Amino acid sequence: MKNFGFSLSKDRQIDFDKSDKRIMDFVKIEEPTFNICIACGTCTATCSAGNFTEMNLRKMITLIKRGEITGVRAELSKCMLCGKCSLACPRGVNTRNVIFKINQALEKYSL
Amino acid sequence: MNRKRVIVIGGGIAGMESAANLASMGYDVTLFEKSQELGGHLLGWEKLFPTMRMGKDVVKFLDKGVHLAKVNIVKNSNITNASKNGNLFTVSCGDGAKYESEALVLATGYDIFDAKRKEEYGYGIYDNVITSAELEEIFLSGKPLLTTKGEIPKRVGIVHCVGSRDEKVGNVYCSKVCCVTAVKQSIEIKEKIPDSNVFCFYMDLRMFGMHFETLYKQAQEKHAVNFIRGRLSEACENMDGSLLVKVEDTLAGKPLRMSVDILVLMVGMVPSEGTKKIGTMLGMNFGANGFLKSQDQHTMTSISNIPGAFFAGCCGSPRTINNVFADARSAAMMTASYLEAYDIEERITYI
Amino acid sequence: MKAEGKQAIWKEYQKEIADDKYFYVRSCVRQNFFPGSETTFLRILREELGKDIYEHACHTTCTGIGYHGDIVPVDTMMTVVARQFAMMTEAGYENLVPSCITSFGIYTEVMDTWHHFPETEQKVRDYLWKATGREFQIPKNLAHASDIVFKFRKEIAAKAKYQLINKETGKPLKVVEHIGCHYAKMFPDKGIGGAEYPYVLTGMIEEWGGEVIDYPERRHCCGFGFRQYLVQANRGYSMSCSHKKFESMKPYQPDLILTNCPGCPMFLDKWQYAIAELEGKTYGANGQGIPVFTYEELAGLMLGYNPWDLGLQMHQVSCEPLMDKIGIEYNSETKYHDKNGNSLGVPEKPTVLKVSL
Numbered sequence: 125m126k127n128f129g130f131s132l133s134k135d136r137q138i139d140f141d142k143s144d145k146r147i148m149d150f151v152k153i154e155e156p157t158f159n160i161c162i163a164c165g166t167c168t169a170t171c172s173a174g175n176f177t178e179m180n181l182r183k184m185i186t187l188i189k190r191g192e193i194t195g196v197r198a199e200l201s202k203c204m205l206c207g208k209c210s211l212a213c214p215r216g217v218n219t220r221n222v223i224f225k226i227n228q229a230l231e232k233y234s235l
Numbered sequence: 236m237n238r239k240r241v242i243v244i245g246g247g248i249a250g251m252e253s254a255a256n257l258a259s260m261g262y263d264v265t266l267f268e269k270s271q272e273l274g275g276h277l278l279g280w281e282k283l284f285p286t287m288r289m290g291k292d293v294v295k296f297l298d299k300g301v302h303l304a305k306v307n308i309v310k311n312s313n314i315t316n317a318s319k320n321g322n323l324f325t326v327s328c329g330d331g332a333k334y335e336s337e338a339l340v341l342a343t344g345y346d347i348f349d350a351k352r353k354e355e356y357g358y359g360i361y362d363n364v365i366t367s368a369e370l371e372e373i374f375l376s377g378k379p380l381l382t383t384k385g386e387i388p389k390r391v392g393i394v395h396c397v398g399s400r401d402e403k404v405g406n407v408y409c410s411k412v413c414c415v416t417a418v419k420q421s422i423e424i425k426e427k428i429p430d431s432n433v434f435c436f437y438m439d440l441r442m443f444g445m446h447f448e449t450l451y452k453q454a455q456e457k458h459a460v461n462f463i464r465g466r467l468s469e470a471c472e473n474m475d476g477s478l479l480v481k482v483e484d485t486l487a488g489k490p491l492r493m494s495v496d497i498l499v500l501m502v503g504m505v506p507s508e509g510t511k512k513i514g515t516m517l518g519m520n521f522g523a524n525g526f527l528k529s530q531d532q533h534t535m536t537s538i539s540n541i542p543g544a545f546f547a548g549c550c551g552s553p554r555t556i557n558n559v560f561a562d563a564r565s566a567a568m569m570t571a572s573y574l575e576a577y578d579i580e581e582r583i584t585y586i
Numbered sequence: 587m588k589a590e591g592k593q594a595i596w597k598e599y600q601k602e603i604a605d606d607k608y609f610y611v612r613s614c615v616r617q618n619f620f621p622g623s624e625t626t627f628l629r630i631l632r633e634e635l636g637k638d639i640y641e642h643a644c645h646t647t648c649t650g651i652g653y654h655g656d657i658v659p660v661d662t663m664m665t666v667v668a669r670q671f672a673m674m675t676e677a678g679y680e681n682l683v684p685s686c687i688t689s690f691g692i693y694t695e696v697m698d699t700w701h702h703f704p705e706t707e708q709k710v711r712d713y714l715w716k717a718t719g720r721e722f723q724i725p726k727n728l729a730h731a732s733d734i735v736f737k738f739r740k741e742i743a744a745k746a747k748y749q750l751i752n753k754e755t756g757k758p759l760k761v762v763e764h765i766g767c768h769y770a771k772m773f774p775d776k777g778i779g780g781a782e783y784p785y786v787l788t789g790m791i792e793e794w795g796g797e798v799i800d801y802p803e804r805r806h807c808c809g810f811g812f813r814q815y816l817v818q819a820n821r822g823y824s825m826s827c828s829h830k831k832f833e834s835m836k837p838y839q840p841d842l843i844l845t846n847c848p849g850c851p852m853f854l855d856k857w858q859y860a861i862a863e864l865e866g867k868t869y870g871a872n873g874q875g876i877p878v879f880t881y882e883e884l885a886g887l888m889l890g891y892n893p894w895d896l897g898l899q900m901h902q903v904s905c906e907p908l909m910d911k912i913g914i915e916y917n918s919e920t921k922y923h924d925k926n927g928n929s930l931g932v933p934e935k936p937t938v939l940k941v942s943l
Contacts, residue, residue, distance in 0.1 A: 126863040126937070130822040132829055138484060140493030152459065160455045163464070163486045186486045189461065215452075351594070354782040360591035469782075471802040472587055474837055479802040 143191025150229040151188070157217045158225075161185050167209035167219050173202040181209055181219060188226065197230050238263040239574045240336035242326055243306075244314065244513055247275020248297060248556060249548025249563045250342030255300030256567035257340070262574065265334055266301065267312040267326070269509065273298065275344055281374040283556060284412075284419040285446040293556065309334075317516040319541055338543045338570045341519070341527065342563070343509035345549035348398030348406070348502040355469040356394065358500055362476050366397075366502045367416055374423060382496050384476060388431055391424055392480055392495035393417045394467050395437040399503030408524050410503030410553040414441045417501050418454045425458035434461045434495065436482050444555060463491070470498055503553070510550040517541055527551050530580075537566040538579065545570050587800060592783050599780035603737045604727040608639040609679035611670055613686035614647045616880075619852040622897025623882040624685050627731055630885055634745055635738055639683070642673045650688040650768075655812045661713065664706070667696045668714040671722035682725035683734060687847035690730040691768030694776050697724060728776075730769065732846035732881050736778055736786045739793040747890030750796030752841075753913040758797040759841040762876070763787035764831075764854065766847025767807050787844050790881060794888050796841075803834035809857075810849030828857040832869045832876070839871075842908055843878040854878045859902045862938035873940040875903030887914060894921055904942040918942070 151158045165182045173179040179202040188196065200223060209219040229235070239262055243254040246268025258264040272278060274297070280290035301308065313329035317339075324339045350358035350366050358364045362383040373380055382388055395417055399410040414437065421433045440462065442448040454460040465482040473479050477494045484491045506525040514527055520540045522528035527546045530538045537545050547566035548559045569579065576585045608631070612624055631637040649666045652658030674682055684690045700707035707724075714720055735742070750759040765784045770777025779785025782805070788798045809827025814820045831854070835843075845851040858875035862868050870876045878901065879887075886896045893914065898905045899921045909916055921943075922930045932943055 125866070128821070128860060128864065129818050130820075130825070131864055132861070133822045133826040135826070135830070136489055138487065138489050138491040140491055156456070159459050160452055162462075183487065186484065190484060190487055190489075190491060192487065192489070351591075354595060354780065357591075359594065360588055360783070362587065469805060471804065472800065473802055 138190050138192055140190060144193050144235075145191040146233050147188050147193055147196065147226055147229040147235070148191065150232065151222060151225045154225040154228070155218055155221045157215075158185070158222050160215050161217050162215055164214065166212045166214060167217075170208045170212045172204050172206050172208065177202045179203065181223070184226075185222065193235060196226065197235065200226060200230070239338070240265070241338045241340065241570060241574075242324055242334060242336040243267070243340045243342060244317070244326070245275070245342035245344055245509065245548070245550070246270075246273040246308070246310075247342060247344045247548065248277055248293070248559045249344065249550075249566070250275075250340070251297040251301050252560055252563035253340050253342060253547045253567040253570070254306045255297070255304045256564055257570060258304035258306045259300075260567070260571050262571070263307070264304075265307040265309060265336070267309045267314060267328075269312055269314075271310050273301065273308070273310075276347075277556070279368060279375065280371055282419070282423065284415045285444060285450040287419070314513060314516075317513050319517065319543065322543070324543065338545070338574055339517070340566050340570055341510070341513060341517070341539070341544065341546040341550055342548050342566075343513055343550045344507050345504035345510075345553065346507040348404075348410075348505050350397055350500045350502050352404050353397055353401075353500070356397065356467065356498070356500055357470050357472065357478070361470065361472040361478060361498075363478060363496060364470065364498045364500065366500050367393075367413065367420060368502060370420055370499050374420075380424065380427060380497065382476065386496070387428055388496035390432045390434065390477075390493070390495045391421075392478070392493075392498045393421060393433065393435045393501060394480075394498065395435065395440075395501050396466065397500040397502050398505065400438065406503060406505065406524070408553070409441060411441070411443075412553060412555055413501040413503055414439075415444060415447045415450065415555075417499075418442075418447070418451050418460070420499065421460040422450070422454050422458050425454075425460060432461065433458075434463055434493070436463050436465060436467055436480070438464070438466050444557075465491070504549055507550065514550070517544055519544065519546070524552075535579070537562060537569050543573055545573075592785075595783050596779045596785040599775060599778060599785070601729070601733065601776065601778055602727060603729045603733050604681035605737075606637050606681075607679060608637065608681050608683040608734070609674040609677060609725075610639050610641045610731070611645050611648070611682065611684045611686075611689060612641065613684075613689065613848045614651065615852075616685060616848045619848060619900075620880050620883065620897055621900060622886070622895060623880040626882040626886040626891065626896055627685070627735070629891075630742065630882070630889065631734070634889065635741060640677055640679060642677060645670060645673060648684070648686070648689040648692045650686070650692045651812055653692065654688065655816065661710070663692065664696050664699075664710045665713045665717065667693060668710050668722055669718060669720060671724060672714065672718070672720035674725065675721070675723045680723065680726040682728050683731050684728075685731045685848075687730065687766030688768045688849075690728070691772055693725075693728055694773050697728065698773065700724070730786075730846070732769075732786050733778060735881050735885055736789050739790045742885050742888065743793045746794065746888040748888050748912050748914055750791065750794050750841075750888075750912070752911050754911070758795055759908075759911065760799050760838060761791045761796040762799050762801065762804075762835050762838075762840045762843045763791060764804075764808065764843055764845045764847075764850050766845070766850055769846060787846055787881060790884070791844060794884070799835065799838045799840050801835045801838050803831045806831050806834075808845075808847075808850040808853045810847075810853050815849075815853070824853065825857045825860055828853050829861055832858070832861070835876075836869050840876055841911065842884075843876055844881060844884055845878060846881050851878045851880050855902045859936055859939050862936060866938055868939055870903070871907070873938070874907055875939055877901065877903045877905045877908045879905075887912075890914075892916070894923070902941075903939070906942040 770781040774781035809824040
């Protein structure tokens, strides 16, 4: 292999046909309110962790639904489980349980 | 008794309902319909949002109104001229017949946006790209939704705002009904093919009607319909005849591509050819978007620039069915007021 | 896919192309990238079609590369364009034919700008007068050189010695057509067939016996992108664009790629080498690449011109397997000889990509 001083760039495009939807499929069954999120961001606005770290529950839920799961474990570890997101959600998503279930899926599939 | 006459042009919801209302008030009403059947676009619709009641129930209700009030009906009408001379409106048909009246209601409706104009979505080119109207025809026919190869689709993509909110095609307005139609049709697809996955690609979800939001939540909660915020830049055909769609998932902040077996385009409403033709014959004013223009957006709805000529329904702007009913009755009311010498602008009756 | 759907769109995007008396403006880079192409174009027009096509020795770059690379200001670019127009006017021509797609885009953009803002045109006329004392007429007809070949595709087919047909199977060759971005993406109605389903190359391929492949990433850019390629650190991004296209077209097993832009054939050809070296991946049969042609080269091949006069020895992906498929005669001995028969030297063999030397 030669070294040209450049290489193929990583494709930023989400390839939905190939992405990993195991966490999504697990959480959808275990906590069905996961489906009714409208990505309004109220959870992230109030998130204790999100105010000081890159943790963004709204975005994480969206990415899990697209099968983009790299970094979910690290992101989720910042959550303090205070429950404010569940309190704030206007749609009735049980966000606290969604977080538990994402964690379970991470363990189940060793992700 | 020498009854005052009203001509209503267009036999869809707006025309039928305004005709029925005017006739029931005692006017001599003649309703013109260009096709052989009354009902307009509603005839092509199986179930209606947000209640999922049958479209034909509403047609039946409208038919009853028109018949009991003894509206004169001219079907297969080919209107060649419409004009106002003095205080009389004259309408001539292709068969040589001439009709006169003291007032006129235009209810010539909308046309469906020609999806071929969004070239990048490949309608008319790629096998499995269909419009929301065609999907509705499939539902109405009772046939199953299949790909052109005869397979049950595993994934269906639904594209919102096709021909609406799009400067590129010259339609900057929202067609109002497409978002909720997408939600309704997603639910119907999931009911018919529970194993399928349905993806709606939207810019905003405009769930403005009283029960629309409930229907949307039902689509998510009960049917696991997926909503992805982002507008398609293009669709391409894969080797197996499925479609590769490209979109930015604007909530994930990343471009996304996925294959779908069938792509449904939510086609919007455009001013109908009939509206343009007859509105122009009468000298009616058109607004910037090509629909008929009322004398005032807030206070003079249904009222055209021609005294005695009124309009109802989607020839004025895209509307939902319940809005069309309200508008048709309002136009009937305004027509009757005019015939009874009430000056709506000055708010006095001349006796 | 429904052919009639595309045909309906092609009908909507027709364009007027002058019949004769062309003022030809060359590309800055093509003579290095694919050195036989422009010469072949002139030869076909003059010798096969008997057309009057003129080029001026003092013609310069249109500055498109600098303009798109953010180093040439728009006023400078327009003044240089005005100077080309002046040379055309002085030579007594009215029909401008640029060889380069980006030049075609630049001329189209300038003419459109002046159409909408006559005061800008006047300003540029003043600049040109002050700088050079020249005056000019705006071209009556602007057509890219590929538009001209498209216009005469039937005449070329009538004189052709070969067709895009596999001589063993008798079946049409499968061709990927790749249109330069600046051909129609900015001004769809200035391109034959529009921007979404361009017909300019498809028309040639169909006329010359081939079959066009429509693959999902057909509309994607080759990745040239001026700045992206010019800066070494950015080249991975440029190469990734071509890579995306190769991955998408590979399952269709194309026999060749046809292009109408200076940059696209360069990158679609050379990146196949780079990707093979970096990723170990090739896209043609038996470890070979997919050969890439300019439309002039392909027209020349169909007409039976010597492939080494067309410059095919300068391609990274070898053209011999394709010529063998069609049954085109060539002499391997003279591949790397100059016009006088002297050896030019033989290129180094790549480690991964299989080539014919």
